Amino acid sequence: MLKYQAIAESIRKKITEGVYKPDDQLPKSSDLEKTYQASKMTVKRALDELEADGLIVKRRGNGTFVKGLASNDLNQLIRHSRRQLFGMSKVYAGHKVTSKILAFEIIEAPNDIKTRLRLDVESFVYHIVRVRYLDGTPFSFETSYMPIYRIPNLKRQDAEQSIFSYIRNKLHLQIQSSHRIVRVRGANEQEAEELKVAPGSPVADVRETYFLANGVPFNYSITTHEPSHFALETVLVS
């Protein structure tokens, strides 16, 4: 573990264990430098992490303080941290996530998908439609498109499990980032039937483009979430 991460972890732990309480002032940087035998930049970087996580507040010329968070909110932050992950397996650890495949085919990419995935000549994509279940209850309806030449040899069986696991563990590709837009709308007939809700009833509409470590988009998906299984938490700083 890197030094700045270790320092961040150590301080985070002190906050979660109540050694540093809400509104408390942390030791000043120069003291932290001595405590952790680290340079100014390294301590600063550790504190930057904690600030982005929403745990502390820094005030130039004044000091660094634990944020005045309600204990519930603090626990929430600890559990999820800032490092949001890709795929469901981590998020729903301890629960059983399964899938029903409604479509698994290779098609010529529709024009909007071509644009989004920056495809020109080699424009065949997997077209996969899945309903995903948490402990047997449907929670999302997902349509996704992936270029076959970037994600070779994907099998129906992989889609039944986790597509992201296949990409990471079998293809040894790394997922670098995703760009996401969340909206709200009424469920259409098919979504309603599969998610077991009424047509027109509220669902979250999430459209997401995923990128590999080399910066290439490899997946565009439209996911409809059943409301009771959907919540999106974010911390905005400065």
Place this chain on the structure above:
Amino acid sequence: MLKYQAIAESIRKKITEGVYKPDDQLPKSSDLEKTYQASKMTVKRALDELEADGLIVKRRGNGTFVKGLASNDLNQLIRHSRRQLFGMSKVYAGHKVTSKILAFEIIEAPNDIKTRLRLDVESFVYHIVRVRYLDGTPFSFETSYMPIYRIPNLKRQDAEQSIFSYIRNKLHLQIQSSHRIVRVRGANEQEAEELKVAPGSPVADVRETYFLANGVPFNYSITTHEPSHFALETVLVS
């Protein structure tokens, strides 16, 4: 403007103007250091910004590349950048945002609000209910609670404009951060009437706690958004 910001701006501009195109490799760090007469750390920091904004991808041992973004998505990113702001005035620049006040009163804080805002003895809060309009069309229904001793002298008139402007410009307080959770549900009777949608029809439910520069929470709000005026964009990295 700080040096690392200036460097980030300069490179961002080259990306948006197409000098660096999707999938292009950027000059290596050491070249950027010479170009901008900056140290390694400063250049790194500039590139970190661009990576968090979703514009570039860095690959250790390999190089730094422009992300393979569709041109639409790129424009989107430029417009919003990462620096999401607080309050509506910036987001809806060029449009007219008005409010109808449904409630403006001072009450003893309900228990859950006491907890969220960490109030104990001095627990009187403003209780403000507003409908907000964009060019005359209702787009959100907002209930918010603010401790009177942290936000003194707020008038009904301020709530008709922007509460955030009052806090920033008249009280000279700085808003440091907000913690937000977004869900989806059906509109209740009152929301439906005010937002001019059918009861039970889809709305976004956003619950948000705002913090001042000193780390103290000063506002808890529940905002219901009419779907056509709601979209939440995020970039997740690594």
Place this chain on the structure above:
DNA sequence: GAGTGGTCTAGACCACTAT
């Protein structure tokens, strides 16, 4: 092995806040 980005340091100097 050559080339890339990442971490970390020690210290100079700057910017802001309180008193």
Place this chain on the structure above:
DNA sequence: TAGTGGTCTAGACCACTCT
């Protein structure tokens, strides 16, 4: 004016990727 955090540097050394 004293005390806090922020920026920036020059350079040592590390970690990873490609050929």
